[in-house]
Amino acid sequence: xxxxxxxGDGLPPAxxxxxxxxSRLPGVGEKTAGRLAFHLLNRPRDEVIxxxxxxxxxxxxxxxxxxxxxxxxxxxxxxxDDPAREHDLICVxxxxxxxxxxxxxxxxxxxxxxxxxxxxxxxxVGPEDxxxxxxLARLSDPGAVREVIVATNATVEGEATALYLARLLKPLGVKxxxxxxxxxxxxxxxxxxxxxLQSALTGRREL
Amino acid sequence: MAAEERTPAIVLRARDYSESxxxxxxxxxxxxxxxxxxxxxxxxxxxxxxxxxxxSHVMLYxxxxxxxxxxxxTRAEPAxxxxxxxxxxxxxxxLGSYMVELTDALxxxxxxAADAYRILSTALILLGEAGPTPALRQxxxxxxxxxxxxxxxxxxxxxxxxxxxTAGARLYFVVARGGVVxxxxxxxxxxxxxxxxxxxxxxxxxxxxxxxxxACANSxxxxxxxxxxxxxxxxxxxxxxxxxxxxxxxxxxxxxxxx
Ligand SMILES: [Zn+2]
Ligand SMILES: [Zn+2]
Numbered sequence: 001x002x003x004x005x006x007x008g009d010g011l012p013p014a015x016x017x018x019x020x021x022x023s024r025l026p027g028v029g030e031k032t033a034g035r036l037a038f039h040l041l042n043r044p045r046d047e048v049i050x051x052x053x054x055x056x057x058x059x060x061x062x063x064x065x066x067x068x069x070x071x072x073x074x075x076x077x078x079x080x081d082d083p084a085r086e087h088d089l090i091c092v093x094x095x096x097x098x099x100x101x102x103x104x105x106x107x108x109x110x111x112x113x114x115x116x117x118x119x120x121x122x123x124x125v126g127p128e129d130x131x132x133x134x135x136l137a138r139l140s141d142p143g144a145v146r147e148v149i150v151a152t153n154a155t156v157e158g159e160a161t162a163l164y165l166a167r168l169l170k171p172l173g174v175k176x177x178x179x180x181x182x183x184x185x186x187x188x189x190x191x192x193x194x195x196x197l198q199s200a201l202t203g204r205r206e207l
Numbered sequence: 208m209a210a211e212e213r214t215p216a217i218v219l220r221a222r223d224y225s226e227s228x229x230x231x232x233x234x235x236x237x238x239x240x241x242x243x244x245x246x247x248x249x250x251x252x253x254x255x256x257x258x259x260x261x262x263s264h265v266m267l268y269x270x271x272x273x274x275x276x277x278x279x280x281t282r283a284e285p286a287x288x289x290x291x292x293x294x295x296x297x298x299x300x301x302l303g304s305y306m307v308e309l310t311d312a313l314x315x316x317x318x319x320a321a322d323a324y325r326i327l328s329t330a331l332i333l334l335g336e337a338g339p340t341p342a343l344r345q346x347x348x349x350x351x352x353x354x355x356x357x358x359x360x361x362x363x364x365x366x367x368x369x370x371x372x373t374a375g376a377r378l379y380f381v382v383a384r385g386g387v388v389x390x391x392x393x394x395x396x397x398x399x400x401x402x403x404x405x406x407x408x409x410x411x412x413x414x415x416x417x418x419x420x421x422a423c424a425n426s427x428x429x430x431x432x433x434x435x436x437x438x439x440x441x442x443x444x445x446x447x448x449x450x451x452x453x454x455x456x457x458x459x460x461x462x463x464x465x466x
Contacts, residue, residue: 122261126453
């Protein structure tokens with residue numbers, strides 16, 4: 001007779017669904033997802049509503065800044081809109097997490113350009129796959145930009161991107177610099193500490 | 208637990224796996240092509256002082272697992288291996304990427320490949336020292352094809368054996384014949400053929416016969432020679448190599464050096 005019994009996971013379907021959604025998150029397995037679901041079940045209603053609403057709000061409002069292509073919930077981000085910043089000094093980074101790391105280091109007073117990737121010949125990622133065209137557009141106004149600091153990672157892809165940008169920008173007469181070496185080997189900017197980043201910025205050299 | 212093994216190796220490709228791990232494919236000197244997982248590779252600068260990214264030349268320490276084809280990479284050290292430095296020049300990165308991708312395509316997992324390791328490491332070291340040149344690209348392609356069992360013939364007609372020197376104004380590279388045919392024999396090669404000048408054919412013959420180091424000092428074949436090699440490679444590799452488009456944009460086939 002046991003064959004006739006419908007066996008699930010012992011959870012009401014509404015919870016099974018939440019566990020399934022949570023376990024899609026990076027680093028979250030089914031067990032962790034189950035624990036999180038039980039935790040949320042036992043929290044006050046308004047706390048759970050706040051979480052659900054913040055998820056939706058983030059998804060609906062956060063897009064890319066039309067100036068630097070960093071994350072922003074307004075058409076232009078707070079950095080691009082800040083008149084106190086040096087708008088003729090652009091720091092080029094691979095991703096939003098790198099922008100955040102440099103902002104945390106507090107040593108930089110210019111604005112940014114987020115490429116959303118790096119040249120990766122072995123993965124077939126070429127110049128047209130990242131926001132290089134958009135960077136050139138920002139430099140099309142002669143004299144508008146004094147210096148471009150290339151702050152891509154100290155990896156093969158990051159170096160390839162920096163060398164490629166140097167090739168493109170030199171003929172435009174824009175001073176192009178690269179962060180000083182000293183980023184950790186394997187070189188993800190977002191994992192660098194503040195002091196390392198600050199000295200990499202001040203020690204930048206011309207490409 | 209399986210015993211720890213070690214071998215010199217060159218990283219062909221690597222990608223982040225979880226938050227901290229990397230999955231790496233290497234060409235080893237002693238065990239052929241090998242893929243493995245390096246746990247904590249992004250955090251441990253001590254165990255992975257040899258970076259696990261393309262072109263890295265490392266002493267690889269690993270343990271085999273009873274099931275599954277990924278080995279556990281326990282350490283990677285620069286040891287006293289000649290370092291490969293390509294990150295100061297776009298052309299070096301482009302040609303180096305192509306070299307590792309072609310090697311990856313021609314080598315199969317766990318088949319002995321000591322000669323391929325020697326060809327790749329020598330070529331990458333030369334590339335780092337002397338920069339990207341058509342002669343180095345052509346020499347590498349010919350050597351690696353030879354290793355994979357595709358010895359191409361350029362110094363005489365594949366059908367009548369007439370030497371390329373005396374073949375007249377034009378030869379034809381025929382992919383299916385693995386070499387050139389002369390004008391007279393061309394009608395007997397139904398596959399047609401791609402025109403190549405005797406000068407380019409002879410340049411490829413010289414480069415193919417010399418050591419890698421010596422070949423780089425030779426003058427390269429012209430664009431027709433480069434295209435012949437590219438067509439042959441295209442016919443034996445079952446997928447389009449991703450790095451070719453980038454390489455061609457930085458360093459066109461058979462033309463002068465980049466920069
Ligand atoms: Zn912005
Ligand atoms: Zn003939």
